[in-house]
Every structure is written in C-alpha cells, then in structure tokens.
Amino acid sequence: MAARINYSVQNTLCLLNPLNYPVNAKTTHFKTGLNFSKNLIFPRKLKRPTFCTCAVSNNDRQSSEAAETFVLTTPLYYVNAPPHMGSAYTTIAADAIARFQRLLGKKVIFVTGTDEHGEKIAAAAAAAGSTPSQHCDVISQAYKTLWKDLEISHDKFIRTTDPKHEGIVKEFYSRVLDKGDIYRADYEGLYCVNCEEYKDEKELLDNNCCPMHLKPCIERKEDNYFFALSKYQKQLEENLRQNPNFVQPPFRTNEVQSWIKSGLKDFSISRASVDWGIPVPNDNKQTIYVWFDALLGYISALSAEKEQPDLQTAVSSGWPASLHLIGKDILRFHAVYWPAMLMSAGLDLPKKVFGHGFLTKDGMKMGKSLGNTLEPNELVHNFGSDAVRYFFLREVEFGSDGDYSEERFINIVNAHLANTIGNLLNRTLGLLKKNCQSTLVVDSAVAAEGNALKDAIEKLVEKARIHYENLSLSSACEAVLEIGNAGNAYMDENAPWTRFKQGGAASEAAAKDLVVILEAMRIVAIALSPVAPSFCWRIYEQLGYSKDHFNTVTWSGTKWGGLKGGQVMAQPKPVFARIENKTELEDEAATRKPVKSKQKKPQAQVAAEEL
Numbered sequence: 001m002a003a004r005i006n007y008s009v010q011n012t013l014c015l016l017n018p019l020n021y022p023v024n025a026k027t028t029h030f031k032t033g034l035n036f037s038k039n040l041i042f043p044r045k046l047k048r049p050t051f052c053t054c055a056v057s058n059n060d061r062q063s064s065e066a067a068e069t070f071v072l073t074t075p076l077y078y079v080n081a082p083p084h085m086g087s088a089y090t091t092i093a094a095d096a097i098a099r100f101q102r103l104l105g106k107k108v109i110f111v112t113g114t115d116e117h118g119e120k121i122a123a124a125a126a127a128a129g130s131t132p133s134q135h136c137d138v139i140s141q142a143y144k145t146l147w148k149d150l151e152i153s154h155d156k157f158i159r160t161t162d163p164k165h166e167g168i169v170k171e172f173y174s175r176v177l178d179k180g181d182i183y184r185a186d187y188e189g190l191y192c193v194n195c196e197e198y199k200d201e202k203e204l205l206d207n208n209c210c211p212m213h214l215k216p217c218i219e220r221k222e223d224n225y226f227f228a229l230s231k232y233q234k235q236l237e238e239n240l241r242q243n244p245n246f247v248q249p250p251f252r253t254n255e256v257q258s259w260i261k262s263g264l265k266d267f268s269i270s271r272a273s274v275d276w277g278i279p280v281p282n283d284n285k286q287t288i289y290v291w292f293d294a295l296l297g298y299i300s301a302l303s304a305e306k307e308q309p310d311l312q313t314a315v316s317s318g319w320p321a322s323l324h325l326i327g328k329d330i331l332r333f334h335a336v337y338w339p340a341m342l343m344s345a346g347l348d349l350p351k352k353v354f355g356h357g358f359l360t361k362d363g364m365k366m367g368k369s370l371g372n373t374l375e376p377n378e379l380v381h382n383f384g385s386d387a388v389r390y391f392f393l394r395e396v397e398f399g400s401d402g403d404y405s406e407e408r409f410i411n412i413v414n415a416h417l418a419n420t421i422g423n424l425l426n427r428t429l430g431l432l433k434k435n436c437q438s439t440l441v442v443d444s445a446v447a448a449e450g451n452a453l454k455d456a457i458e459k460l461v462e463k464a465r466i467h468y469e470n471l472s473l474s475s476a477c478e479a480v481l482e483i484g485n486a487g488n489a490y491m492d493e494n495a496p497w498t499r500f501k502q503g504g505a506a507s508e509a510a511a512k513d514l515v516v517i518l519e520a521m522r523i524v525a526i527a528l529s530p531v532a533p534s535f536c537w538r539i540y541e542q543l544g545y546s547k548d549h550f551n552t553v554t555w556s557g558t559k560w561g562g563l564k565g566g567q568v569m570a571q572p573k574p575v576f577a578r579i580e581n582k583t584e585l586e587d588e589a590a591t592r593k594p595v596k597s598k599q600k601k602p603q604a605q606v607a608a609e610e611l
Ligand code: MSP
Pocket: 074, 075, 076, 077, 078, 085, 086, 087, 089, 090, 115, 294, 295, 296, 297, 325, 326, 327, 328, 329, 330, 357, 358, 359, 360, 365, 366, 367
C-alpha cells in the first residue's frame, strides 16, 4: 500500500490512544472473550483523537523525475456561450482519468481551456453588446468557475487569445509553410458557422441544413490559404495500421478509416472575412482558421506559466499527448486533420484519441447552438459535484450517447452513494461506536483471515483498475459499487448486532466483521476517488484518516490490509445526503412547509434491530 503507515503497529496504537492504553491488553482481552457489548475492551473515558495522522510513506509513489508522464487533454471549449452539461461531461470524464493516472503514480499534465477566436465568437460578442475580448474574458471565466465547482483538477488552462499561444501558432504555421504544405487558392462552398467548417453538399439535410446544428449553411467564396491534407493520405493510413488503438472506442476507427479512404481534400486554413483571429504570418489581411489555431493549444498549454515559449520548448514540456478526449463530433479534426498537421510540422502524433458520445435531450445532441442544454451550475448547486460527476460517469457508457432524466439521476445517486456505500459505512460505524468504542479490535488483515469477502473484493478492485485503464468509466464505477453490495450482503448475513448481544466468541467475531466491512469501505474510498473525490474523502475522514493521508494515497493502497487494530474511527456522520425525489417533494409539500433545497438533511438509516 502506498499510504503505508510508517510507525510500527505498537507505536501507531500509542499515538492513537491518548490514554496509552496498552495494545497487548486490548488484544488479550479480545482473545479471552470479554463481552464487547458491555464495552469492556476499552475504558469508557477513552477520548478519541480526531483523526489518524499517521505519516504516509511515498515509497510506492514514483519520484517525480522517474514518474511516467501522462498528458491528457479536453477540447478547448468555444466561448460563444457559457458551458452546459455537454461541455462539462468531457471535462468530468477527463478529470476522473487524470485522477486515476495520478493514483497510479504518474506525473499527469491535465490540459483544458477555451477556444476564443473566429466568426462564431465575434458574432456572439456582438450579439451580447461586448467586444470579442471582453466577451471571451467573461465566458472563459465561467468555464473556470464551473471547473472549480465540479472539482476539476486541471494542471493547465489555455486560452487561445493568450499571447504565448499566438506565437506558437505562427511558428507552427511557418514550419508547415516551409515544408511546402500551404498554398493559396480560391474556394467556393457551403459553410456552417457553428461547426466552423466547409461542408460537402452530400452530408447536408434539406435546405442545405447542417445535420448537427439544423441551421442552413451559407454560400461562401474566398481567396484562402490551404493546407495540403491530401499529401498525407498514405501516412495517415499507415498510422492507423501501425497503431490500431489510435482511435478509441474501436468502432470509431472504422469511421476514420472510411473518411481517409474516401479521399482527403485539402482544407482552407485562413479566413479573409474574419478579423477576430491570429493574423496569417506575412498577410495580415487574413486570419488563421480557428481549428488550425485551437489545436495548437494542446501544445502551447504545456509551456511554463509566465514564459514566452517557442514551439520546441513547449513540445519538450510534455508533447506528445497521451490522450485527447473529445466528443464524436470533432473526431475528424483530431484523428485526420491534426495528425496530418503534426506530420507536416515534423512533430509526434498524440498516442490516443478517444471520441465519446453525446448527452442528449429528447434524442438530440444537447448544445449551445440548439439551445436544448442542461444547466450544470444548477445541478451542482442542487445536488453537489459528487452526485453530478458520479451520475454521468456511471450512467452513460463512455463512448456511447446517453440521455438525462432527473428521476433517473436521483434514483441512481440515492441508491448507490447514499444507500449502498453511505448507509453501510454509517451503520458499521454506529455498531463500532456502540460496541467497540469506535476502535478497531484487530488489523484488517487479521480480521479477514480465511474470509471469502476479502478475495472477492480483491478481484473487484482489480476489475475496476482494468476498466479505468481502458477508459470504461461506467464499468469501473460498477465494479466499485459491487464492493459496496458485497459489504451489505456480508453485513446482513452476519448480523453483527445480534452477535454482539450474544457476547463471548460471537462478540469477537462480530467485532472482526466490522473491521472487514470498514476495510472494504476504505478500499471503496480509494477506488471511487477518481469519480467522486469529495464523497470519498468524507469516507476516508470517517475512517479516522487525515486529509494529507487521503491526498497522498495511491492505487496500491487498495491492497487489503490498510486498517490497523487500535485505529480510532471518527464520530459516525452520513457521508452523502439523500436527494428527495419529486414525488416525495410533492407529498411533503401537501403536509408541511416547502423545502428549499432538494437535498435532505443527512440522515443515517439504521435498522431498529441494530440499535
Ligand atoms: N472549440 C472546439 C474544440 C477545439 S479543440 C482544439 C469545439 N468546442 S465546443 O465547445 O463546441 O465543444 C467542445 C466539446 O464539448 C466537444 O468535445 C463536444 O463534443 C463536447 N460536447 C458539446 N456538446 C455535447 C453534448 N451534448 N454531449 C457530450 N459532449 C458534447 O468543438
């Protein structure tokens, strides 16, 4: 376990026990079978130290020099409108992956940011009566605030209006120009401003409507600079052959293959009609196309905060990315255009591009352009960030589309977080408080000797790890939840509350059972922490650990045996407040004053017989 307790058990127990009650005495009493329900094992006056403050060993963490770097990016979000739940979804998923990779001991560089140039943004600013630059400041800040509220742990936030980014885009453009891959030509076609892309007539709906935004595309004729994408057809095909996992999930590879196979057309990388952008080097009548600008944000983000970097310095700060996480609508840009641009500039390709599905409302992609969005601030405000993060990652199979319904949201988070995990922890701590002075009677390793639950949990944790590695986030959540289910079944089968009442050996066994269940809870707190970090910290806190301990724990801490005899648990306190559903609310409204928030006051549900 990474968060290894450095002290010997003996010393640890002395630290934990302010009365310095001899450890051996406790264990001896235990072995001789004193009646636990009478609380004879520990003196009643024993005061609880607030938390276990055991030092954490970093032995299992790789030193930062040796650690493998994992660079992970979200798309850079358009600032035409404030973020909605669809934008938050990519970032929540990226955050869970980043947190998991950190648990593995990797040096993670988690990049997110905003895409601030182009026609669409200029038009949104004008509509809001602002200058583009003021507008970008406001919306970019709205993203930053939401990321904070959702506990997003990004390391870099890049804005494409940042001067250091502009320098890098120009340098990249010049490299590609020097390679002979940029030429000037006239172009005439149908343009979707929302996609910021020329469209092929055959992909459009009636009236030349964009199938994504359901708005008509505009006839455009421009004298532009073009990127010679067609030159890279063979190299792109070769890349897919050599790296069959380059595009994920696997079914999206076929889509990319067929785009490439159907023949790649050069695309225009400048706009004569757009002022709000980075000027084309040596031709300030044109600005660089938003995508040829924004994709470079993945590299410019890597440079140190205050420095004005060149392309090479930024590249040497972490490029290539290990993973670009994107929605399926922008797969072509990431799996075709971007790799070709990088090939042209002589830079390495990202290792993987994962295209997830859409959050939909009534079957349509939720989005700023259609205006059918779900307000993430409201969800976080009403239900808390853990519930929002958990629901979307658990409910939507990562890679596929998923629809939101409030009823389903409430049912899932109540059943999983409040009941399966929260209530089990609370019941167990209640029994431990009543019968063992909130103190563990033996090490969890000893308590679980010959116990099948331990083996089952070890298997489930390994399953969760593999799912996280494969970006199967929903399945990872499911495996962790299974630990909670197994813990509940174990509790119900062994009914420790009855056995405490029997005294003697039955009491001893019951006390051990509580240690086993709490150890399972400790493991859940680590394994689910990428998805629901605050919730997991609250579990950890209940187990008597300090915040430092939680913050330095690694995945190897999921190994069975972390809880030690003598460790004192915190006062039982519910870790997740059940959410009232509408029906409950309506029923209650009829009988008493309306409730302000939808979250109930935390209440533990303990069966009467357990008391
Ligand atoms: N600015 C470009 C990305 C440039 S990356 C160098 C862009 N921005 S966006 O704001 O329109 O979309 C950003 C991300 O949000 C995309 O991955 C998109 O798929 C995702 N989502 C937007 N709406 C979504 C849903 N309704 N559901 C899930 N994700 C969706 O494209």
